[in-house]
Amino acid sequence: MEAKYKLTVEELTLFFEQIESLPCTIKEGEGVKELLDRVTDFQKEAAVLLSQEMPESQLLDKCIESGVVLDIELPEIPKLKQVIYIFSVF
Numbered sequence: 001m002e003a004k005y006k007l008t009v010e011e012l013t014l015f016f017e018q019i020e021s022l023p024c025t026i027k028e029g030e031g032v033k034e035l036l037d038r039v040t041d042f043q044k045e046a047a048v049l050l051s052q053e054m055p056e057s058q059l060l061d062k063c064i065e066s067g068v069v070l071d072i073e074l075p076e077i078p079k080l081k082q083v084i085y086i087f088s089v090f
Contacts, residue, residue, distance in 0.1 A: 006073040009043070012036055035070065042067045046076035050083065060084050 007015070016036050019029040045063050049055040060080050067074045 006071060008073045009039055012039065012072060035072075039070055039072055039074070042070060042074065043076060046074075046080060050076070050079055054087070055083065057084060057087060 012032070013036060016029070016032045019026055019032060042063070046067065049060055049063055060083060064077055064080050064084075067077045067080075
């Protein structure tokens with residue numbers, strides 16, 4: 001069953017901050033932190049690619065794939081897809 005709603009990066013960050021502020025330890029909090037770290041890594045990689053004049057299409061594809069599997073609403077994904085489309089037209 002496909003999720004109809006994906007968390008935004010901001011919502012994920014707020015959720016992690018709430019978990020961290022609890023007076024108890026929640027073991028699943030580490031998984032949330034790992035996901036947040038992966039999202040941050042993806043955003044950094046996407047920013048580098050989007051700042052390049054002619055990024056390699058293989059790197060764009062790889063970055064998109066790594067973002068999609070995170071299952072988080074990432075505004076960089078449509079931007080990366082647009083870059084691929086623009087370069088495929090020319």
